[in-house]
Amino acid sequence: MAVFAVTAGLFAPVAATAQQADGERLFQQRCGGCHSTEAGRNRIGPHLSGVIGRAAGSIEGARYSDAMRDSGIVWDNQLLDTFLAAPREMVSGARMTVAVPDADQRAAIIAYLESQ
């Protein structure tokens, strides 16, 4: 696993475009049912347009748990990675139960979100 992570790091620039396409597909499959990337369009979960750099629980009109609103988190790549690996371990009481155990898939999804 560690060896693979190093190798993936080396080839990251080359793989960026493929990763982005992958991220979009993964997002549609794993997140799109509950989240849109269009500002102002909340589903069961808040929209994720511009989520990187955004304070957790801050979207007007979205239905958040108190845990998310009070978390004090400002989303960056690292925190998103931790959250997506195990949402309720990071934010105890969060209403999102879906996790992405695969680190490469998380990276692809986060890269996609960064582009939105």
Ligand code: HEC
């Ligand atoms: C079954 C519905 C569902 C799915 C699928 C889902 N989420 Fe969520 N998500 C939610 C809900 C509901 C919340 C609000 C949680 C809370 O307030 O406790 C949330 C919150 C979030 C937040 C925090 C947003 C903010 O404004 O603070 C992020 C980031 C997030 N989800 C990313 C994702 C990603 C990326 C995926 C796909 C891997 C995903 N979610 C899949 C329902 C879902």
